[in-house]
Amino acid sequence: MAHDNFMALMRGAYVQAFPPQIELITEGDPSDFLHIVLTGSVDLFCSWNGRETSMATVRPISTFILAATIRDAPNLMSARTLEKSRIVLIPSQDVRAIFNVDNSFARAIVAELAQCYRSVIKSQKDLKLRTSLERLANFLLRQQKRAAGEAGFDLPFEKRRLASFLGMTPENLSRAFKGLQPYGVTVTGTRITIADQSDLEKFAKPSPLIDDHST
Numbered sequence: 177m178a179h180d181n182f183m184a185l186m187r188g189a190y191v192q193a194f195p196p197q198i199e200l201i202t203e204g205d206p207s208d209f210l211h212i213v214l215t216g217s218v219d220l221f222c223s224w225n226g227r228e229t230s231m232a233t234v235r236p237i238s239t240f241i242l243a244a245t246i247r248d249a250p251n252l253m254s255a256r257t258l259e260k261s262r263i264v265l266i267p268s269q270d271v272r273a274i275f276n277v278d279n280s281f282a283r284a285i286v287a288e289l290a291q292c293y294r295s296v297i298k299s300q301k302d303l304k305l306r307t308s309l310e311r312l313a314n315f316l317l318r319q320q321k322r323a324a325g326e327a328g329f330d331l332p333f334e335k336r337r338l339a340s341f342l343g344m345t346p347e348n349l350s351r352a353f354k355g356l357q358p359y360g361v362t363v364t365g366t367r368i369t370i371a372d373q374s375d376l377e378k379f380a381k382p383s384p385l386i387d388d389h390s391t
Contacts, residue, residue, distance in 0.1 A: 177281035181274045189266040194257045203254040207244035209265040213237065216261025219337070220253045230340040232295075233258070233332070243289060245271050258333060294391075301386045303343050311342045312352045313380035314387055316361065320370055327373075331366040 177185075191214065194200065200211060203222055211218075218234040231253055234240045244251050245268040275282050302311055315338075323329035331338060339349040353363050359379050360371035370376055384391060 177274070177278045177284070181278045181281060185266060185270055185274050188270050189264055191262060191264050193260065193262050196257050196259050198257045200255045200257065200263070201241060201251050201253075203252065204250050207241050207249065207251050207268050210239060210245045210268055210271050211241060211255070212239050212264040212266070214262040214264060216263075217258045217332075218255050218261060218263075219258050219333075220255050221340075222253050228340070229343070230337050232299075233341075239288065242285070242292065244268075246275060246285060246289070248272065295389050298386050298389060305386075308342065308344050308348055309352050309355050310380060311344075312349070313356055313359070313361075313376055314382050315342060316356075316368060316370065317373075317376065317380055317382055318387055319368070320373070325373075327371065328367060328369045331368060335366070 194216075200218065201207075213234050213236050215236055218240060220231045220234060220240060222229055222231055234255075240255060241251055241253070243249075248268065275285055302314070306314070319332065320326065320329055335349060336346050339346045342349070344352065353361065356376070356379075359376045360373075361376065362369045362371070
């Protein structure tokens with residue numbers, strides 16, 4: 177984007193550090209700020225009729241509530257820090273103003289929204305086309321890939337949140353972990369060990385059209 181437009185965008189922006197478990201935005205509230213995660217991680221979650229579900233985890237360097245910012249619409253999700261995090265807050269009205277005058281910035285926003293849309297489609301395919309056991313197996317394979325292919329790695333968050341993220345109850349998650357034992361998966365607390373990756377892959381059948389969120 178043009179330097180002058182960038183400086184105008186940053187004029188009202190500020191960086192703030194938040195401790196863990198701080199709610200940053202609330203579902204249904206106006207989208208007053210675009211948030212950019214610099215360090216730490218943020219849980220995007222929704223609630224309805226006494227139930228709550230985790231939608232996504234935002235890690236550096238990523239925005240969240242971008243669509244609501246551009247549309248000047250209410251937040252569709254709430255957000256809270258999972259750990260100590262540093263976050264840039266940019267007034268939404270400033271983002272919209274620069275979006276209207278800077279073509280390069282507008283194209284970057286459209287590219288980011290397109291990537292987010294594709295990620296939502298992949299998540300829906302994962303949820304609707306796979307059994308709970310298959311969802312867990314593919315999630316573990318994705319986490320193993322993030323751990324540089326190591327046989328042993330730690331879950332990125334607690335099991336209760338993992339169950340919510342995968343559309344399962346904690347009890348179903350526990351049964352699913354047991355169901356993966358024949359494929360070489362062992363669990364000790366939040367530590368996962370995959371003894372035979374090829375055997376687990378034969379069962380999980382990972383697909384880049386679902387599991388590769390970089391495409």
